[in-house]
Amino acid sequence: MTTGTADRFAAYLVERDEQGHLRQGVRSLTPGDLPPGEVTIRVAYSGVNYKDGLASRPDGRVVRSYPMVPGIDLAGKVVESADPRFRPGDPVLVTGYELGVSHYGGYAEYARVPGDWVVPLPRGLDLREAMILGTAGFTAALALHRLEEHGLAPGRGPVLVTGASGGVGSVAVAILARRGYEVVASTGKPEAAPYLERLGASRVIPRDEVAVKGGKPLEKQQWVAAIDAVGGDTLAHVLRTTRYGGAVAAVGLTGGSHLHTTVFPFILRGVSLLGIDSVYCPMPLRMRIWQRLAGDLRPEALEDLVYREVELAGLPGAFDDVLAGRVRGRILVRLR
Incomplete structure (x- = not known):
């Protein structure tokens, strides 16, 4: 050397x-x-x-x-x-x-x-901007990419982001808004609401509304899709409240690695649970996601x-x- x-x-x-x-x-x-x-x-x-x-x-x-x-x-x-x-x-x-x-x-x-x-x-990002996005941004973009492959498109209803004030959640809110989705952001920090609205959230809800332990096997249908950075009881509740044919992208476990749920969201509503792995993502897809982050998924600010x-x-x-x-x-x- x-x-x-x-x-x-x-x-x-x-x-x-x-x-x-x-x-x-x-x-x-x-x-x-x-x-x-x-x-x-x-x-x-x-x-x-x-x-x-x-x-x-x-x-x-x-x-x-x-x-x-x-x-x-x-x-x-x-x-x-x-x-x-x-x-x-x-x-x-x-x-x-x-x-x-x-x-x-x-x-x-x-x-x-x-x-x-x-x-x-990728052209369209400098070195600093690439790390403003970083692993968190790549993970959020990969989650949205997978949801769109599943059929998600703007105009079909609200998309929930849990853990929205964290790294992955913040970028998820920003890139969903950039694509024209109606974004509902869940956070345990009430003071973060103006920040999330600035990123593009149309509505901010308290964490307690989605971090619900137990409950019925199926509850009121609310979200056409979700990006969940929390896991645990939150992910289980999100699955119970996702609309028929919707999908949930699981990207994190800050709320726990366990998942206590039933098969009902999957067999009665056709809900899909998509696992998002940003660590060993194949290089062709990895490069495609970074190109999108420099293009149609690049946050406005x-x-x-x-x-x-x-x-x-x-x-x-x-x-x-x-x-x-x-x-x-x-x-x-x-x-x-």
Whole structure:
């Protein structure tokens, strides 16, 4: 490693000792510390996702090996490449795969990754905008894409977004509104209502209206579709209240990983439950979704999605805020 890569650079490193205690903070790394891969990237921006917050906790259960540089997404410019698809200077982004979990991620000034993980930055987005969207935006867009493949179209009725003030939920509200859907946003933060309305929600409802435990196997039909970032009792209630032939895209589990429901929504109303996996999404579809995010799904006001911007030293506080549910939208990590 010589051309284009600094001899030493800053990274946020999480280490685990023999007693299971975590030590973490900004460290100085060398190119030799980076894992194998064909493409080396000078990282400009990353983001803070729920999984990144878990990576900072001893009981987070997402990091597969230590030491680890968290950060499950990044955007930057190629500085070295052994992959003919990429050349120095190319703007690129990476989300998903093993990034920040078992492969050093985006919280470093340089990252080295397999070429098969790299997405060329689509025309219509710059590096910062790509990470305003990041993994959360990609997940939300993939969910909407799957719902539209199922038959969802504007003008057919309200689409519910749960956990709407979080990263995935915020982008989901914004891209649904951009496409002309009637968006109902559910949130546990009443103070977030003006923000969600600014993103395009036609109606904001309290979390308690959808986070309902138990209830009848089927309840009043309300939504033509839903993007659920919560899981648990909320997802079960959403299934019970989705209209005949509708679909629910499950993208998260901030409210729990369990699902207590019955078969009735599926066999009496023809409701479909669509699982959304943004980690191992095949590259052709991955690139198509990013093209849509730069085009017909690009939110009208990307900056409205930014909660705040931090550098590496500000990550501990950002992790705490994400895990405590205090974040509205996205936290950007600036590395350049």
